Amino acid sequence: MKKIVAIIAVALILFQLGCSNDKEYTFDSDFYPRIFDNGNTFTSPNRIVEEGASVNFNRLSFSPSPSKGMEISWKVNGQHVSSDTAFVFTPPNGGGEFEVTLEASFKGNVSTRKSKVLVSPSTYAPKPFDQIALSYLTENGNASFIDWKQVTHVAFNGARVLPEGGIDFSKGDLNQVTDELVARAHLNGIPFLLSVSGRLSGVDGWALYNNSDFGDVISNPTLMAQLVTTLVDYVERKKIDGIDVLMTDLSNDDAAIAGRNAAAVGPFINALKAALQPGKLVTATVTTNYLHWNYTDLSQADWIHVRAYDDGAHVSPGAPLGQSSTLDYMISSAAVWTNKGFAKNKLVLGMPAYGIRYDELDSDGNNLSWGSYTNVSYTSILQASSDADAYKKDYLPNIGKGVYYNGVVLIKEKADYVKEQGFKGAYLWAGDYDVKDNRSLMATIKANIK
Known part of the structure; x- marks a missing residue:
């Protein structure tokens, strides 16, 4: 014990001497x-x-x-x-x-x-635009993925509905991702939307298989009211310009639940519109499959994002390889909603910044199974290819067993159609899958619908 006391005393003396010497250093x-x-x-x-x-x-x-x-x-x-x-x-x-x-x-x-x-800025003036060119960011996106000159609007999937009715904002709150998106959007005169959804499956932005978190909540009047209050508080506090209801969460197996979920979107939009300050936007991202009949009145939505890509015809076991997001498919997807009574100037048509890479084929050269293909981002496709012209193409045979995607040529054809037919605009899923140079899909959209 005496040794310990002595050591401490010596240390204190040395410390004091050091402090004294520092003054004279x-x-x-x-x-x-x-x-x-x-x-x-x-x-x-x-x-x-x-x-x-x-x-x-x-x-x-x-x-x-x-x-x-x-x-x-x-x-x-x-x-x-x-x-x-x-x-x-x-x-x-x-x-x-x-x-x-x-x-x-x-x-x-x-x-x-x-x-x-x-x-x-506390206030800003949105830039004028002819047709919407919207970059839609996944939950992993951030402001670094946006070329602000190439968009009229930005949406960010930063609100995940939890089964009990709460909302997970963590992706946007981490490192102030949402705050930065709002600030940079408004400094550039761009409206910014918060996207609310259930759990998504991955690159394609579709609902997690057989999941109904979001649908269960908005189908319950009490939970839906709580959800509206939480969203409105967050949007107003963060100075966000509005909300997109990313309703791909329809459930996959039970048609009754899927129909119920689709039917709940209209009342949910009406409740959001009523609770938000005047001028705030409310939009919806909707499907084009048979469930479109179950959507109730969406007239209070400022516009509708139509998921006009990924036809699902080339990924089942034994399905022939092929392009899942053709111009014809986009046209037919738009027709689903115009036939439902929606004017073209209320529809924003979706385009993909990802493709399908086949990893295994059967003996006939078709897709082997549900697990033998992968959705891959446009950025990943360009990085994997040694072809300098890959951005102009929509098929590359030497990535996996072949990869089909949308390059700038096909995206331009689609954007031309959007403009010529008088649709409200186009959106890209997802902005964080794109590049920011002359190969950019978002820039191609903007250049051809401005």
Whole structure:
């Protein structure tokens, strides 16, 4: 015990001597100044705030201290604004993106910390458009996947309905994904929609097989009312422009449940429209199979997204290989809803940024089984191909046992049809499967319907 006490005493003496010596320490010309971020001020490289909010850069310490010759410079977008050891950044009105830089200089040596501050404007004016060109992001999407010049609207699948009636917003709340999408959308004059759905199966955005989480909730008046309240609160608080009801959650085996779920979409949309502030959008993404007859009145929806791709004719056991998202299929899918009484100027037709890769074939050269194909993103297809012209094509024989998809040529044909026929526009599922160069499917859509 005496040994331990002695060791502690020696340590305290050395610590005190060290502190005393630090006051007399002479920093040579090779010493780089140190910035100690005691409050994790610069831990996150990005801050996203609403207009009117300030950002504090504090709880910092420096070695050597300013009294020993340290020079401090705070800069906003490269312009010096302060020499203090702490800084409060109050952005100008109107929103925008700013880079805040801290420079600590000593004898010509400079240490730097940086942070970007994205300020979401309190109001914005949506850009005018002729027809809608909407990039629809999956739950794994974020603002980095959007070329804001190539869209008129953006939707993000950031609200997952839970079986008990709650909502999982975690995909959008993590790292402020939703906040950044709202801010960047509004800075670019783009309306942003929150997509609400049940559990989805994967790349194709279809419902998880035999799942009815969303349908069960909106078919229950009490749970539906709770769901509306939660969604409206989130949308208003986040300054989101509206909600898309991604209703592919119809159930697969039980026709009665599937029909019930489809029938619940209309009342759900009506309730959302009534609860949201005037001017907020409410849209619906709907199927084109036999269940379209079960949808009730959708007249309160601002427009309808028609899932006009993926005919399902080439994936069953023994099915012939082929293109599942032809122009003809899109035309027939649109006709399902025009025949139901919807005007073309209320329909936004879907196009895919993914394809079907066949992995195993039977002895006749057809698809082997339900598990012998894979839905793959357009980005993955381009990355897997050595063909520089793959983006212009819609079939590549050398990826797996062959892959069928939509390239820019087929997407242009579809976009031309949308424009010529006077539909409200087109959407791409999914924006995070696309690329942002001359091979972009979203850019092809926008260029041909503007």
